Amino acid sequence: MSKQLPDDPQPWQTLESEYLHRETWLTIRRDKVKLSNGRTIDDYYVQEFPEWINVLAITKERKAVLIRQYRHGLGSVDYELPAGVCEPDESPLEAAQRELLEETGYSGGAWSPLMTLSPNPALQNNLSYSFLAEGVTLSASQHLDPTEEITVHEVPLDDLRNLIFEGEIIQALHAAPVLKYLMQQSIP
CATH class of the missing domain: 3.90.79.10 (Nucleoside Triphosphate Pyrophosphohydrolase)
Known part of the structure; x- marks a missing residue:
């Protein structure tokens, strides 16, 4: 990963996480996240894969x-x-x-x-x-x-x-x- 700079945005905070689908080649997670500015995203989708x-x-x-x-x-x-x-x-x-x-x-x-x-x-x-x-x-x-x-x-x-x-x-x-x-x- 790249090095952190002093004015970089901060990581989001995961408030909730739910798996919608779990299969070998298709795993989808829905997260509710809070941004550093206080706003929330209720439905943020992440696909999980092995390396x-x-x-x-x-x-x-x-x-x-x-x-x-x-x-x-x-x-x-x-x-x-x-x-x-x-x-x-x-x-x-x-x-x-x-x-x-x-x-x-x-x-x-x-x-x-x-x-x-x-x-x-x-x-x-x-x-x-x-x-x-x-x-x-x-x-x-x-x-x-x-x-x-x-x-x-x-x-x-x-x-x-x-x-x-x-x-x-x-x-x-x-x-x-x-x-x-x-x-x-x-x-x-």
Whole structure:
């Protein structure tokens, strides 16, 4: 989180909280909150999610390991980073390593945090952790969930920028770490 400045607005006080729906992929809470200026909001809705992860995996041959899968919300298939959710008993890094192996069959390499983002700080309670894995190798076959249909693609690093600029990587939480990486590497 960013550092607090002296003139920042103060956090809201939660007066009441009620769950309206609780399912694995859809948990909605309604809060009654009091703002620092004394006003109240009777119905403020928050979506609760587990922590999310994604991985920018780079092979020893300097290619990015990307996936493509159908996303029903938009009704399209686009390039994405391997990604998923943290299980209750695992750290974001452990989840990232597990998801990379399950979705792509790639593993190993040197791992480091790349960035942490909030998917939507106004309405969601979770964070998305992005990791960089350099020097990964294909070590197994995919182990997909029954509802996953994923294809794996090795993309030369020089093509990553174009994929974003051409709208081929449309997922914002995936585009941001790719762009950060490209900026750090000075890859045009």
